[in-house]
Amino acid sequence: MSHIYGLEKTHMAVFNLVGPGSMKSRLENAVTSHLLHICVEADIPKELSDDYRNIVETLLPRGKHSIISKLSEVEAEHYAQKIVVLHEKMAHIVH
Numbered sequence: 498m499s500h501i502y503g504l505e506k507t508h509m510a511v512f513n514l515v516g517p518g519s520m521k522s523r524l525e526n527a528v529t530s531h532l533l534h535i536c537v538e539a540d541i542p543k544e545l546s547d548d549y550r551n552i553v554e555t556l557l558p559r560g561k562h563s564i565i566s567k568l569s570e571v572e573a574e575h576y577a578q579k580i581v582v583l584h585e586k587m588a589h590i591v592h
Contacts, residue, residue: 503540504591506531507584514580520573525565527580528556542590548583552576 513527532553535541541549556576557563565573 500540500542500587500591503535503542504584504587506535506540507580507587510580511584514577520570520577521565521568524556524568524573524577524580525563527577528553528565529563532580533557542587545583545586545590548579548586552579552583 510527510531513530514523516523518526532549535549537546537549556565565576568576
């Protein structure tokens with residue numbers, strides 16, 4: 498199974514984590530504009546599905562609003578780092 502789409506979406510999420518704006522706003526954009534569009538079963542290697550779910554389901558609990566605005570800057574940076582690590586792991590598996 499090809500996981501290229503998932504790799505592309507995590508890549509774009511990482512790009513959203515750098516640049517102007519607060520860490521929280523960049524994190525919010527990375528998650529809502531890119532990570533949410535990933536289908537875990539089709540786009541994420543099985544061995545990384547828990548990592549993906551941990552990030553997305555913690556930051557955007559089902560049926561609830563995003564908790565990103567309630568995070569401290571340190572917590573937001575922690576989740577940004579998790580996204581970068583997820584992307585790095587995917588790059589090693591997919592390529």
